[in-house]
Amino acid sequence: MMRKWLGFILFFFLILSGCAGDDNGNDMSDASNASDTSEPGQGVGYKNEMSEDMAIEEEAEDGAVSDSQGEQLIGDKVIRRVQLEYETLDFQKTTQYVLDTVSDYDGYIEYSDESSYSPSGIAPREESRQYRQINYLFRIPTDSLDGFLKDLKGMDAYKLSEHVGTEDITQTYRDTESRLNVLLNKETRLNELLEQAESIEAILQIENSLSETIAEREELQSRLDTFDNLMDYTEVHLSVVERPRITNMHGEGLSFWERISEAFVNSFYAFYYFIQDAFIWLIYAIPFILIIVALVGIGIYIRTKIIKKRKK
DSSP, X not given: OHHHHHHHHHHHHHHHHHHHHHHXXXXXXXXXXXXHHSOTTOSHHHHHXXXXXXXXXXXHHHHHHHHHHHHXXXXXXXXXXXXXXXXXXXXXXXXXXXXXXXXXXXXXXXXEEEEEEOSSOOSOXXXXXXXXXXXXXXXXXXXXXXXXXXXXXXXXXXXXXXXXXXXXXHHHHHHHHHHHHHHHHHHHHHHHHHHHOOSHHHHHHHXXXXXXXXXHHHHHHHHHHHHXXXXXXXXXXXXXXXXXXXXXXXXXXXXHHHHHHHHHHHHHHHHHHHHHHXXXXXXXXHHHHHHHHHHHHHHHHHHHHHHHHXXX
């Protein structure tokens, strides 16, 4: 009985040792296979270097894409807008100079609005000294814009402000072009289907779809034409205001005593126009003053009569 148990235990240990040997053999074969597949001097470190190089190349490619995308964001479809404000003593001369300059550069007036104003506002507008102001919207060829702005510097007027802005519409323009091309292809296919259609129902459906496609295509084409016009002709908003007097440099770069002198002269002009308007206002108020004086006189006369009666 004891021998049987000893034999069983021996058999169990033999099985375990055989399994361990197979495992070691597999491990060794795996290791030998790994060493066989790698070239001399190119182990795990080489693989890591290769993976790092590939990652760097991918990052470089990504960087190149982003750079190319960044260049595309600059765009070649740009709308420019300019806003100018001027003050002048000679309104007629200044506006004529502006119109002549616009004509020299083949521009045109899209909009103009002229009005008048009173410096103080005390006297009625019909009788007080009226000054004029005008707002223009010009369209100037974009290629000639720089020359146009340069020529305006020779105008006998004081420039209050100048603002030049741009709007990049490249992405919108390209998207509209793509949609327009899609609609053109769709319109061509619908025309071909219309020629092949036989039933009235099919013809009506194709014609309805075709009319909608044509309407949308014309709308997109009109939008592109508007963009082209805005790019070819720059919007120039220009305003000219007539002044009784233009302060030297509007206080820019003046010394303390020069600023005092300017303030004194400005106060004199303000007082001068105030006296003028007040005198004109007084002339308009004469009828009302006479009525008030008459009413006061009548009141005093009645009061005097009443006092005399009481004394009697």
